[in-house]
Each structure stands twice: as C-alpha cells, then as structure tokens.
Amino acid sequence: MKYWDLFISFAKVGVMTFGGGYAMIPILEREIVDRHSWATNEELMDYYAVGQCTPGVIAVNTATFIGHKQGGTLGGIIASLGIVFPSVVIITLIAGILTNFADIPAVKSAFAAIRVCVCVLIFNAVLKLWKGAVKDKAALCLFLLVFGLSVFFDISPIVFVLACAIAGIVLTQMGVRGK
Amino acid sequence: MMLYLRLFWEFFKTGLFAVGGGMATLPFLSAMADKTGWFTQQQLADMIAVGESTPGPIGVNMATYVGFTTAGIPGSVIATLGLVTPSIIVILIIARVLESFRQNKYVDAAFYGLRPCSVGLIAAAGLMVVKISLFHIDAWGGGAGWWTQFFNWKALALAAVLLVLTRYVKKTKKLHPIVFILCSALVGVVFKF
DSSP, rough: OOHHHHHHHHHHHHOOOBSSSHHHHHHHIIIIIISSSSSOHHHHHHHHHHHHHHHHHHHHHHHHHHHHHHHHHHHHHHHHHHHHHHHHHHHHHHHOOTTTTTHHHHHHHHHHHHHHHHHHHHHHHHHHHHHOOEEEEEEHHHHHHHHHHHHSSSSOHHHHHHHHOOOOOHHHTOOOTTT | OHHHHOOOHHHHHHHHHOBBSSGGGGHHHHHHHHEEEEEEEHHHHHHHHHHTBBOHHHHHHHHHHHHHHHHHHHHHHHHHHHHHHHHHHHHHHHHHHHHHHHTTTHHHHHHHHHHHHHHHHHHHHHHHHHHHBBOOOGGGOOOTHHHHHBBBBHHHHHHHHHHHEEEEEEHHHHHHHHHHHHHHHHHHHHHHO
C-alpha cells in the first residue's frame, strides 16, 4: 500500500509538472510536504541541492530521495518509476499520433499561458522556501550571491552547490551561523 | 535486440554524465544524433519543443521521444529506463550515506549553506521563465515607443490575476496548483496568447 501510494503520488507530480525541474517545486510542496508529510520544506531543499550536483534529471533524483526515505531502496525505485511513468505514456502517444504537436496554435497558446502560471507558482514557492532556508544574515548573503551570479553569468549549478556546502561549513566554524 | 541494448547504453551514459537537470542532456543528445544517426538535429529541435510542451521532466520526455522514434514503444520505455537508472543508483547510495551522517556536524553545516543556494537557484530559474513569458526581450530599446512592445500585456494581466488568487483571496489560495495551471491553459487558448 505504501509503495502504491508512492507510485501514484509521484505519477501525479509527473503529470502536473509543466516545463522542467523547477516547475515541479510548487507541486512537490503540495503533494509531498503538505498532503503526505513525507518530507519537510527544508529536506526538499536539501534533496534539490544534492540533485543539482549528482548525475541525472533533478526530478528523478528528488523522487528517489523521498521514496528512499519512505520505503527504502524499493521505495526509491518505485517513486522514480512513478515520476517518469506519465511522461512515457504521454510522449509515446504524442510521438505516435501527432507528429507536429508542438506547432498546433492552440497548444502554443496554452503553453504560453501555462508558463505565466508557472512564474507565479514558482514565485510563491520561493517565498515559502525562503522562510526555511534563509534564517540569518550569512544565509541571506549566500542566497543573494547565488541568485545574482546565476542570473548574470553562465555558471554551472554544480559550482554553486559545492561552494555553498563549503561556505556552510566555514561559516558555522566561524560562529556566524544564527546571527 | 542489439538496438534495444544500444539504446539503453547510450541513454545510460547520458543519465550518468548529464549533471544539473533536464537541459543538461541536450549536448549529449546532440552528440548521439551525430554518432548513431538515430535522429537528425532538426528532429532534436522538434523533440525539445514537444518535451517542453508536455507534462513531466524535460530530460525524461526527450529520452522517451528519441526512444520512440528509434525503436517504437519498447524503445521509449528502454531509453527512459536507461536515462534514470544511473540517477537511481547514485541517489540511493547517497541517501544511505546521508542517513548515517545526518547528525554529523559538518554535514549539517554543509546543508545550512546549501539551502539558501537551492532557493537562489530556483529563484534564478524562475526569473528566466519570467523573462521569456512576461516580456518581449527582443523589443528592448528598439524604435520609438518600444516599451509598448516590450511588455507582454496579456501575460502580465494574467500573472497579476493569478498572483492575487494564489496569495490573497482566501477561497482560492488553498487550491491545488494544477487548478491554476489548467485554468491558465484555457485562458491562453481563448485569448490567443
């Protein structure tokens, strides 16, 4: 039953995620944090950070983490299969039936508007996650640095993740944490 | 049979070496097109368009699409499994190690630094979506009255309505995000976004 729940919940996240890994965050928050309490917002951020610097699709990495936490190795595998299941079905249908799916005007219009909605949902998610992640001045500095640098320069997320992990240890050792 | 094995292997390698999310698979897929001849660069461009206009992680969508065009329905399943297998193995190992080191003060300190980093990366990714969906960046500074072109007024109006509904209206702000996504899709079709 637990495995079935994991599969269905992640399949739902897979169906409802439009436009890449970050668009998944608001949906994950709702399904995993609010609804099932399988992880906290903080844990979600931890998984997301590790998912950025490990190989593979971030959505799958996050699913494996949460699945593992709830149901061990099998849970991790089942959650990952759950999140990719809808994609496989939908894309196979589209590739088989509609070869020019992405050129249909109505599809283009719908997705232009969905992107607008995704902007708003991500904005709300960031505000919510901010509370769990940025609790002192040092964390605020890290946030601003990562945000600013990744907006203006083309730097790989791996660089940020590794640098911030080290910064976290150094800042804690210096006793800046919590001030 | 050989084709299925090769599909699995090529996508396994992509999944193992593409670090940093769905779009990171793109250079690998481009190289795969040249090497195997399974699909052309033009088809790859179409796949990106479809991958972005369907639900699900983009990397997975692209793998399914490539697998299907190369070897039909079994191909789509095999390519996807190839892509996700390395992630699942790596993450399961990390998750297990993390579990035993969760209380370690250095691991805890590292995550203290990683959380604002994650939020920063998500905020920056969000800003990229804002840039392409709410503005016409090409119009910036061009000709008299360029700013009337620069703002995508329809999109900004929709964003403003959604912002109010998701944050301030008591009745609607607890609704599931998918409700807003589907309503937006409908608005997009009706008002020709």
